[in-house]
Amino acid sequence: MASKPYRDYNSYLRELFGCRVQKITLDAGLTCPNRDGTLGTGGCIYCNERGSGTGAAQQSKSITEQLANAKAYLKRRYKAIKFLGYFQSFTNTYAPLPRLRSLYAEALSDPDVVGLTIGTRPDCVSEEVLDHLQELSQQRLIWLEYGLQSANDDTLSRIHRGHDVAAFESALRRTRERGIPVCAHVILGLPGEDRELMLNTARFVANHDIQSVKIHLLYVVRGTPLESWYEQGQYQCLSREEYVSMAAEFLTLLPPHVIIQRLTGDPHPEELVAPSWALEKSENLRALHAYMEKYGLYQGKDHALR
Numbered sequence: 001m002a003s004k005p006y007r008d009y010n011s012y013l014r015e016l017f018g019c020r021v022q023k024i025t026l027d028a029g030l031t032c033p034n035r036d037g038t039l040g041t042g043g044c045i046y047c048n049e050r051g052s053g054t055g056a057a058q059q060s061k062s063i064t065e066q067l068a069n070a071k072a073y074l075k076r077r078y079k080a081i082k083f084l085g086y087f088q089s090f091t092n093t094y095a096p097l098p099r100l101r102s103l104y105a106e107a108l109s110d111p112d113v114v115g116l117t118i119g120t121r122p123d124c125v126s127e128e129v130l131d132h133l134q135e136l137s138q139q140r141l142i143w144l145e146y147g148l149q150s151a152n153d154d155t156l157s158r159i160h161r162g163h164d165v166a167a168f169e170s171a172l173r174r175t176r177e178r179g180i181p182v183c184a185h186v187i188l189g190l191p192g193e194d195r196e197l198m199l200n201t202a203r204f205v206a207n208h209d210i211q212s213v214k215i216h217l218l219y220v221v222r223g224t225p226l227e228s229w230y231e232q233g234q235y236q237c238l239s240r241e242e243y244v245s246m247a248a249e250f251l252t253l254l255p256p257h258v259i260i261q262r263l264t265g266d267p268h269p270e271e272l273v274a275p276s277w278a279l280e281k282s283e284n285l286r287a288l289h290a291y292m293e294k295y296g297l298y299q300g301k302d303h304a305l306r
């Protein structure tokens with residue numbers, strides 16, 4: 001095992017491309033059916049109007065401009081020479097195919113971009129979009145990222161996701177049939193979830209054909225329904241200690257080959273309501289590593305026991 005007690009994403013990219021590869025977050029200016037009225041208008045209870053995005057599209061920045069700006073910075077800071085375009089904000093398969101084709105093609109026309117990672121909802125991937133992504137995957141690295149959040153339907157309903165676990169399973173099956181790798185997003189600390197429900201989500205990930213996972217901490221952002229719940233005492237955030245022990249146990253249940261892309265939240269300081277420790281990303285990772293070392297834990301340790 002590498003120095004980290006789990007299979008980390010940067011090492012995976014380095015193995016694949018032989019050099020450091022930096023992800024560049026892109027905002028395609030799309031929306032989400034859970035916000036535009038198709039499924040709902042309020043969104044998931046923790047999502048604000050930016051849809052977890054950078055807001056670059058609202059500032060009229062094209063994909064080409066966003067890439068150029070980020071590349072200049074990342075080349076200076078990390079001496080990076082290869083990049084992955086990450087369509088992150090809102091639902092990046094939620095538009096007619098010609099528009100999506102043109103967005104993906106614009107990102108891939110940059111010779112330094114070795115592939116794309118496309119974040120979306122599992123109920124928003126049509127066969128034609130998947131067929132197109134399969135074609136692209138013959139030439140470049142293509143990943144799909146689906147929000148699962150929890151493997152519990154009651155939780156998904158409570159947080160107003162607008163889809164169920166079966167929708168995730170369907171998207172996963174159709175994506176894997178085309179050979180495209182999948183990253184599942186999960187959230188620890190969702191309202192109504194206890195330790196056992198969170199670990200059930202880990203078991204779900206472990207028992208499905210999922211290549212990577214992003215483990216998020218639920219934090220409260222201004223202007224969201226969750227903020228009202230929090231202010232009214234209907235939601236309590238996890239403490240750092242609870243999060244660390246939960247994330248560590250989650251990792252022990254995953255098979256060793258699953259790539260871990262994220263282990264913390266990454267809130268904007270000006271938007272965060274609570275918990276304040278969510279801003280201390282390095283400290284949180286240090287605490288997790290120390291906890292895992294102290295108790296002899298590592299990814300896959302309890303995989304066979306799941």
Ligand code: SF4
Nearest residue numbers: 032043044047051090
């Ligand atoms: S699916 Fe994503 S963009 Fe849509 S409301 Fe939920 S968190 Fe926001």
